[in-house]
Every structure is written in structure tokens, then in C-alpha cells.
Amino acid sequence: MTALPLPALSLLVALLLTAAVVAAMAAVQQGLARAGLVARARRACAQHGKPGPTRQARLERETVDETRLVFRVAALCGLLAPGERMPPRLRLVLFALVVFAFAFLLARVGLAAPATVALALFFAAGGFRWHRWRQEAAMARAFEAQLPDTIGLMVRCVRAGIPVAEAVAEAGSEMAAPAGPLFAAADRQIRLGRPLEQALWDIAATVRLAEFNFLCVAVAVQRETGGNLAETLAALETTVRKRLALRLKVRALTSEARASALIIGALPLLMAVGLAFLAPDYLTPLLVTDPGRLLLATAVGALGLGGAIMSHLVRRETAAP
Missing domain, CATH: 1.10.287 (Helix Hairpins)
Structure with missing residues (x-):
């Protein structure tokens, strides 16, 4: 039997690896979708006061545990953005194509099949993780640039006698992306019954900015102990503007x-x-x-x-x- 030439063998290995990656990512989507169905079923049972039988509860726990593992693997590969429950299909296709390219390249230089598979997955996951990190960093920088104007808008709303929750809603409707959509999502959570402090801390977990943490602490302290929130936020706005100007100057240098x-x-x-x-x-x-x-x-x-x-x-x- 005639052996396959190296380019044909490399292409075959890369195609098989790409098919395996696509099948694995399809399993990721099914697992995340199943987790969403299980979560909705559990909320429905809790609302109607009808807990399921022991076998069903055990199955739900096993499903949630398995889906958490799948979710962590997908997030580790850079396939999930913050707040996403399921990776888009286009992203899965791009991931498969990147794995295909790395596998073909490594197979051409004569690397063994197991090492080709491992390195192709490693480089593809590392590339997607790096791209996800760059996107998150760009979003955080854009949010940081909008933060002084957002705080100023909230200061004007509070001085006009508008509650802080309504000031958050106003920031969500008036500010551009990324600050506007984040505050709009926090406003929807507040209207559904989530406390204001927790909704703001959710934004802080997404943007990971020390300046926004100060805003969350100021709002939480004011709601617990009272005080002039408008003056506190005005001082915070001035501080954030000075820090941002200094950071931009150092970055230029x-x-x-x-x-x-x-x-x-x-x-x-x-x-x-x-x-x-x-x-x-x-x-x-x-x-x-x-x-x-x-x-x-x-x-x-x-x-x-x-x-x-x-x-x-x-x-x-x-x-x-």
C-alpha cells in the first residue's frame, strides 16, 4: 500500500482535528443550552412550590455540574465573552479554522500526530484568549474614558432630586457604548428586584476599574449611613478626571x-x-x-x-x- 505524501497526510490530520474541534464545540453549545433549560425549570418549580422528585433533582445537579465544566473549558479557550451563555457559531467556525491552520503548519514540519493535536489546540486557545483579553482591555479603556462624564451625569441627576436608581437608568439611556449598555443592563436588573449595590458591583466585575469601585462604595455607604451623595460623586468625578489625564500623559511619554x-x-x-x-x-x-x-x-x-x-x-x- 502506497504511503500518503506529507502534504496529503498533513491535510488529513488537520481536517480530522478540525472535525473533532467542531464536534466538541457543538457539545459545548448543547451543554450550555441544557443548563439554561435546567435553570429555567428549577426557577419554575421554585415559583410554583412543586419540587421535583429525587431522581430529577439528582439529574439536574449532574447536568449543572457537567455544564459548569463545559462552560469553564469554553471560557478557558477564549470562546465566551463576559456575560455570554453560549458562544456564537461564527466564533466556533473561526476557532476550528485556526486549529486547522496550526495543525497543517505543524504537520508540515514533521511533528508527530499527538504533538500536532496538542500544540494546535494550545496555540488556538492561546490566540483566542489573547484576543478576548485585548477586547476586554479595550472595553475597559473606553469605559474609563466615559466614566467622568457618566459620574457627572449622575451628579446632576442627584442634585435635581432624582433617586440614584433613576440616575443609573438615565446614564444607561444617555451614554454611548460601552457605558450605556452596561448601565442599561444594571437598570433592568434593578427593575426586576436586584439591589442597586449588587447591580453596580456587577458592572464593576465586568470593567475591573478601581475608579468605578469607588463609585460603588460611595453609593453603598450613602444608602446605609446617609450623607450628601452629590458632593461625594462630584469629588470623585474630579479625581477620576485628574487620574485619567495623568495616565494619558504618561502613556504618551x-x-x-x-x-x-x-x-x-x-x-x-x-x-x-x-x-x-x-x-x-x-x-x-x-x-x-x-x-x-x-x-x-x-x-x-x-x-x-x-x-x-x-x-x-x-x-x-x-x-x-
Whole structure:
């Protein structure tokens, strides 16, 4: 029997791996959908006072536990955004295509099938996690830029005699994304009976900004002990504006260092990808021989350590006091 040539074998391995990833992600969607049905059934039983039998309750607990595991795996791979219950199908298709590309690339350089599968999944999940982290960071920066205006709007509403809950609703309707949709979601939760403090802390868990945590603490303290909330929020608005202006100034002064770190860190990866496509045999000794694997592991570790050090230094310089 004639053996398949290397490109055909690589393509076959990549296609099989892509099919496996698509099937796994379909299972993720089914598990998340089943968790939603179970949660709705449990809420209905609680509202009508009709708890299910022991077997049904045990099945629901097992389903929820399994779905939590599936949910964690999907979130670990970067397939779920904050607040999402199910990854969109387009994102699943893109994930499968990325896995296919990495598997094809690794199979071309002569890597074994188990290592090809593991590394393709690892690189695809890492890429999606990095993209998700970039999206969350961009959303947090946009929210931070809108925060002084949002607090100012709430200050004017409180000074006009409007309750804080209505001020949150006003911020949700007047502010643009991302602050507007987040405050609108908090307003819907408040109207459904969720306490104001918990709704605001949900926003804080999404944006992860110390300045917004101050707002949540100020509102919680005012509702418990009383006081002039308008003056507290006005002082907070002034402080946030000064911190934001200082952070932008420092970021502008360190732009050259950040660009240099990005270029230096990306050059080895770009060269490796180019060589893998143009001359795959050139990188084969690094993957199939013991000295090559040792050198590759040392190079990857050194590159990662250098990138972490540069990133830490840049973050330290751009962090506001």
C-alpha cells in the first residue's frame, strides 16, 4: 500500500482535528443550552412550590455540574465573552479554522500526530484568549474614558432630586457604548428586584476599574449611613478626571518604549512563521531532535521572560499613581 505524501497526510490530520474541534464545540453549545433549560425549570418549580422528585433533582445537579465544566473549558479557550451563555457559531467556525491552520503548519514540519493535536489546540486557545483579553482591555479603556462624564451625569441627576436608581437608568439611556449598555443592563436588573449595590458591583466585575469601585462604595455607604451623595460623586468625578489625564500623559511619554517592546517581541515569531512556510525543513531539527527541542524550549522561555519583563516595566511606567 502506497504511503500518503506529507502534504496529503498533513491535510488529513488537520481536517480530522478540525472535525473533532467542531464536534466538541457543538457539545459545548448543547451543554450550555441544557443548563439554561435546567435553570429555567428549577426557577419554575421554585415559583410554583412543586419540587421535583429525587431522581430529577439528582439529574439536574449532574447536568449543572457537567455544564459548569463545559462552560469553564469554553471560557478557558477564549470562546465566551463576559456575560455570554453560549458562544456564537461564527466564533466556533473561526476557532476550528485556526486549529486547522496550526495543525497543517505543524504537520508540515514533521511533528508527530499527538504533538500536532496538542500544540494546535494550545496555540488556538492561546490566540483566542489573547484576543478576548485585548477586547476586554479595550472595553475597559473606553469605559474609563466615559466614566467622568457618566459620574457627572449622575451628579446632576442627584442634585435635581432624582433617586440614584433613576440616575443609573438615565446614564444607561444617555451614554454611548460601552457605558450605556452596561448601565442599561444594571437598570433592568434593578427593575426586576436586584439591589442597586449588587447591580453596580456587577458592572464593576465586568470593567475591573478601581475608579468605578469607588463609585460603588460611595453609593453603598450613602444608602446605609446617609450623607450628601452629590458632593461625594462630584469629588470623585474630579479625581477620576485628574487620574485619567495623568495616565494619558504618561502613556504618551512611554509610547516609544511600548512600540519597541512590541516589535522586538514579534520579530522571532514572524521569522518562525515565515520559515515554516518557505522552508519547513529548516525548522525540522528543532522539533524532532533532542538538542533542537532543548534549544527551542530555551528560546521560547527566554522570549517569554523578556516579553513579561518589558510588559511589566511598561505597565509600571504607565500606571497612574
